[in-house]
Amino acid sequence: MPQTIVEKIISNHAGKKVYRGEMAVVDVDMVMATDTTAPLTIQAFKRMGGEKVWDPEKMVLVIDHASPPPNQAIAVLHDLMREFAKEQNIKLYDIGAGICHQLMVENHHVKPGQIVLGADSHTCTYGALGAFATGVGSTDLAGAMLTGSTWVKVPDTIKVELNGELQAGVYAKDIILHLVGLLGIEGATYQAIEFTGEAVKAMSLDSRMTLANMVIEMGGKAGLVDMAGLELPYEFEPITPDEGAKYAKVISIDVSEIEPRVAGPHSPDNVKPISEFEGVPIQQAFIGSCTNGRLEDLHEAAKILKGKKIHPNVRFLIAPASRKVYLEAVKDGTAQILTEAGATFLPSGCGPCVGTHLGVPGNNENIASSTNRNFRGRMGNPNSNIYLGSPSFVAAAALNGEIVNPQKVLDEEGN
Amino acid sequence: MKFVGKAHVYGDNIDTDRIIPGKYTKTLDLQQLADHVLEDLDPEFSKKVQKGDILVAGDNFGCGSSREQAPLAIKTSGVSVVIAHYFARIFFRNAINIGLAVIELPEYDIQPGDELEVDITTGTVHNKTNGKTFYGTKMPQVMVDILNENGLENYLKKHKTYKL
């Protein structure tokens, strides 16, 4: 019987052919936990009677969510992670290295066709590489650390075909927001998404990561981006779906018709064309996160802000997705352009995305953000409103002190 | 496994940020989590919840983050069972893994304060207040087994591996 990409990957790891709806115990290729989830994972691992992890080479710990630590309690949790990593000989990325998902891809801890578990919901990002990568909780991760395996129910797949060429000022972020708006916050629950089509094949790795990243915003288990056109610094065997594979549904989108999209408060599926939000005053702007904190994102922001100053009412924060991204932005002048425009650079890591520290908004404030979630209280203050969009959208809002269509700003620039 | 308790009823799409905001998640002290459970949804919840009470929600309960602090906060607050039309995938797994009973009821008629009797083994919920009975979606056997061991820690300690 013909198989989808997910069915193929799971079959390869289950030692037998499996199809949607079936249960399987699979070998896991890689596991990852962060400072939000690793402390509970370590505790659970020990309570399971764990002494030695199954394979230290196949694990990564990252301190990124509250990094550097804002208080003593968190500092102690970070220490717990360092101790465990040392004792078990596991690779640990310490403060400032970057966001877990960026590091996993950037440093080749994940490869196409693998099964990866991360104790973080945005683990689905690695679908950009054609890996079956899914978020789990701390205890599930501890189980994988102990046994090298986990159980899965093989998900049904939604196929999303993206054809056409993007307009100037429209990005992978706008496409994925459009899709989240279309399917809704529960629209892919228990399902995987395969992204394909000519628009996908033309995408950079950075953009593919943006696409796969927000699959969880529809409740999806994994997002697999077509491996055609994917460029990696090593050889790999692309996995393609069989002709005639069964899909839950097929959605076709002509991306040339998409204009910039924004998700308004307080849900990522509250997505509308930007025109409906234009004029909303903005007090804080943030570029960063595993969705849009990469070099191409900083480049887009710099296009808008080169030689300009941000609006005096706006605080503009940038947390590059990794130290490597930051360093490249420093070397190519992007960091200078943005700093001269009035941006404040934060350490590479999750930063304001998750409301633990670094840039908690004030009461009744509106935030333009390149992140993936705008639930009430997400950035640490339930009395604030988060608007999600592309890095261009954020830069344009920082410049004008209100939401504007970045296409207009780019037009004025003659870009 | 049977539970009897009073219902607290909320709506659809309650995300993990509303179950326990990210700012409170960085701790191993479970009571601290319970003190802030559902704070941005119902600031009174942690004060009024009593041991054995049952949390009832609509669609897609627990969407968002993979933080296991969410089911832990609910369990530590005293809640014995969470009922929803359906759950977000990661939350559902996490709840079972930490030994918090969850049951999916595609349909129900439950008002705040109703007294419920939940039988996890048969997947039924009986509303003692209005006399109606509702039937839950069947869980995969591996989840039933994990829940029967009161969570994945005990399950793996005993079985060493996953058995489907």
Ligand code: SF4
């Ligand atoms: S950047 Fe935000 S969404 Fe991404 S891993 Fe960090 S907290 Fe989660």
